[in-house]
Amino acid sequence: MSNSINDRINRLRSRRSGLDRTSVITMDAKNFIVNHSLTQEAWERRAKDKPNTTFALGAMQEVDPIYTRISLETADRVSNQLTKRMSGNMEFELQGSVPLNVHIRGVSDVDVLALEADFHTYDTRGAISRSGQYNSPTTRTSVGVLTARRAEISRVLREAFPAATVDTSSSKAIKLLGGSLARPVDVVPSHWHDTIEYQASRQKHDRAVTILDSHKIITLENWPFLHIKKVRERCESTGGGLRKSIRLCKNLKAELEAEGRSVTISSFDIASIMYHANMASLTVGSLYELAILAEAQRHLDYLWNHKEEARRLIVPDGSRFIFDAEEKFTGLLQLSVAMDNLLREVAKEQNYLLSLSEKPLLDVSREAVIRSAVL
Template sequence: MSTSINERINRLRSRRSGLDRSTVIAMDAKDFIVNRSLTQEAWEHRAKDKPNTTFALGAMQEVDPTYTRISIETAERVSNQLTKRVTGNMEFELQGSVPLNVHIRGVSDVDLLALEANFHTYDSSGSMSRSGQYNSPTSRTSLGVLIARREEMSRVLRDAFPAASIDTSGSKAIKLQGGSLARPVDVVPSHWHDTISYQASRQKHDRAVTILDSHKNITIENWPFLHIKKVRERCDTTGGGLRKSIRLCKNLKAELEAEGQTVAISSFDIASIIYHANLHSLSAGSYYELAILAETQRHLDYLWNNKEEARRLIVPDGSRFIFNTEEKFNGLLHLSVAMDSLLQEVAKEQSYLLSLSEKPLLDASRAAVTNAVIF
């Protein structure tokens, strides 16, 4: 591999414990992380004397639930301050990796949707619209509402968290970190959009969210809850293997970036790519955990070598193709090559015969790890 595996294990441990981001959180939260990091996690004791295997297993595991709970509680603290201080009514929802449980950092940014409660848009072709269930049209526009709300929330958050860093330079989120906050929080001004599907089902996952791109002065529709629902349901059919594969990819991407390589593919796209992996093979990870590594490597390699098929893959919420830019194939290549190397190194630790080869064949490497029993 391109770097010492022990360095990768140390960085993995640091990411999971939160030590890598201890400078962006409150002092009491930092003390908690430092004390917690002194205790090793279960994965660190597995596959002794086989460090590549240890890394692969650790990279699949969920973050300590205590860390996740603190992330959610910090987002709730921010939403409570906004509720008290802004004009009008707001609703709040979490989106992204934390509610889906595919985040890889103990100190993970939390995406908080700040939804305008008294304004939403709807598809006029939907059943609720046709039956006259919406109020009369208003002169207010999505763009105007969200620009005004973003400006107000920026002021309010500075007053509510005076010691925190408030960054409004991004196009979509107001970023808070430091001060008294135990986790960084990204607040996204938004409102609901009632799609045709939502008007028929009345289910939250069918409801779209409209957000502001303040740099381009436009609004964008997203389906964060449909994405969460689709990935969660498919993961359940694999006994958790899908989430483990996503975390493995995200951790390996983090390693490549720590080593100075750019991997031009987002966490959302990684989750979408793995969503299309072989479910039966991922399910084998319930008994043979390294089978998840084997399937992840196979799937990435297959997509790189079959780009036309890759171009036809759609994100779980159905809103677009995954590979909607050619740049993403560069990201796929870097991630796929790194996964090849990890698989080969793990296979050499699991098979004496393969350990005699500097770079064993990928088919043989997959066979060696797929049925390996790790205690």
């Protein structure tokens, strides 16, 4: 697939409008997307005759709130059907890119945690446990409870959405798509785990979630709400710059994959990487957005050239190191090189003298981009 900048802009438009995924949604949603895509977005008009700058700016922007609202409404619709049809009590929460507003697709999968309300585990070292406030121990196990729920959720989704596809091939999420659904929805069978921190604070962000790996028949603990809280708070301190840097990296990864290259680093890890960028530099992006491109390039380049420091970086929820597998450095390199190239091309568009050089120095390119005021 072509990697010309005009093709990248067209694919960016397609991702943002949802035209790239019309095969997995209802006809009504498809018609809306086709009609809505005819309207030009603001970023497309901000840097005339500077296509690389146009792409960089567009890649940072949030998805149209109308699309996000439809995603949230679709998640609610699925949750409501599960509430009505399933045995016992369930709770439903959203996790992932959509509630954090770092998703890059108009038609984005929505992650729904289907939480068993009548079963949870807890750390026995916590204050609530030590005070004896939990119920008596049960013979039920996390694996047993979640395996049964997974089977029931799969069955109920097929009954509630007979025209949709229920894909159970993933070890963690049950994917629901097509039929009458305006968006694909991933349903994750899970239950709460009350950590030491949660037992002290009673705050949802300190509460862990236990999910099932149905292939390995084991459970895993995640902290999705702590991740959302940490990234959201840091983003607010930058005037939105952190989210923009995450979207920029994710869109660039999507472009590399569209061009046939596999990028061995996840969206979660990309968010975690940018969480450790220079927040002061990202804050400059609230006035001059191209400063976000400059900081994203600097940060990725720095981590590649200082791997021991990169290895010490921890994900925002504190659960693990970001670079907990060596192959992630391959993904980092691919993303870093692509960001280098984008920075240089944008710098050439902003500075005539740099346009005379085939490969201007990165430091010089960053300086040219930071000083650029694209309104």
